[in-house]
Amino acid sequence: MTQSGRWHVVQASAFPHEEEALEVLRAGLPDLPPFRAWSNFEFIAEDGSINEVDALVISTDRIYLIEIKSWRGVVSGSQHSWTIRNQGGERIEENPLLLTNRKAKKLKSLLARQPAFKKLQVPFIQPVIFLSSPECSIDLDDVSSQHVYLRSDAKRNGRFSITDVISGAATKAENRPGIGRDAERAVCRAMEQLGLRRRSTSAQVGDYRLTRLIAENDRFQDWEASHVRLATDIKRVRIFTHSQKAADTEKRERKDIALREYRLLSNVQHENIL
Numbered sequence: 001m002t003q004s005g006r007w008h009v010v011q012a013s014a015f016p017h018e019e020e021a022l023e024v025l026r027a028g029l030p031d032l033p034p035f036r037a038w039s040n041f042e043f044i045a046e047d048g049s050i051n052e053v054d055a056l057v058i059s060t061d062r063i064y065l066i067e068i069k070s071w072r073g074v075v076s077g078s079q080h081s082w083t084i085r086n087q088g089g090e091r092i093e094e095n096p097l098l099l100t101n102r103k104a105k106k107l108k109s110l111l112a113r114q115p116a117f118k119k120l121q122v123p124f125i126q127p128v129i130f131l132s133s134p135e136c137s138i139d140l141d142d143v144s145s146q147h148v149y150l151r152s153d154a155k156r157n158g159r160f161s162i163t164d165v166i167s168g169a170a171t172k173a174e175n176r177p178g179i180g181r182d183a184e185r186a187v188c189r190a191m192e193q194l195g196l197r198r199r200s201t202s203a204q205v206g207d208y209r210l211t212r213l214i215a216e217n218d219r220f221q222d223w224e225a226s227h228v229r230l231a232t233d234i235k236r237v238r239i240f241t242h243s244q245k246a247a248d249t250e251k252r253e254r255k256d257i258a259l260r261e262y263r264l265l266s267n268v269q270h271e272n273i274l
Contacts, residue, residue, distance in 0.1 A: 010041035021132035028163035034184035060168030116189035
């Protein structure tokens with residue numbers, strides 16, 4: 001922990017670009033209440049989904065769940081998909097804010113179930129995308145660029161930086177009620193009660209180790225997975241999610257869908273299909 005214990009490193013990052021991005025956040029976090037932060041952890045939501053978090057920050061009037069992307073180049077596109085263009089070419093990515101928003105809702109629901117919030121409400125959790133490379137710029141319209149921020153030394157064209165966001169400067173004019181000491185302490189207790197997990201490098205389904213989340217919706221998560229003994233054997237693993245308290249009819253429905261998809265796809269083989 002740094003900054004008088006206000007920054008909690010759940011797990012050190014294994015990636016230099018991610019660690020450098022986290023250092024930008026650490027440097028911009030004021031060393032006074034109510035500011036707190038947790039980095040590099042995962043949680044299992046009520047529906048059984050696995051959710052990785054780069055950083056969670058308590059700011060002046062809300063909590064930020066921050067997804068770090070180290071893309072270089074110009075980011076353009078729509079609310080649904082983005083194009084990243086640089087000297088190496090271009091590629092299409094799903095707008096990461098959609099997934100980050102789902103994570104924020106799941107985490108808020110989990111925090112609300114903890115004893116620390118028995119008599120208090122969980123502060124609003126705002127999903128945020130931090131494009132951390134100084135060589136990244138944004139060419140998104142006003143709608144698609146909402147909650148997407150660059151570092152302070154990038155070409156921002158007057159936009160707020162990620163440091164402006166976590167320090168509260170970006171939302172000061174909104175005059176929202178602030179996060180008081182009681183709420184700050186409750187978040188800290190709830191995070192302890194939640195039992196934060198280090199990011200897992202060994203989550204498995206059968207003989208396949210889950211390596212990267214590919215896609216997610218309200219019904220399932222798709223993961224890229226490699227065989228534990230044959231790393232070149234790559235598969236796409238679909239995990240159908242549901243709450244443990246879900247009705248039996250919902251559980252049967254998910255099981256039936258999984259069986260139907262397996263029967264349809266089990267014999268499909270093509271070099272370009274994962």
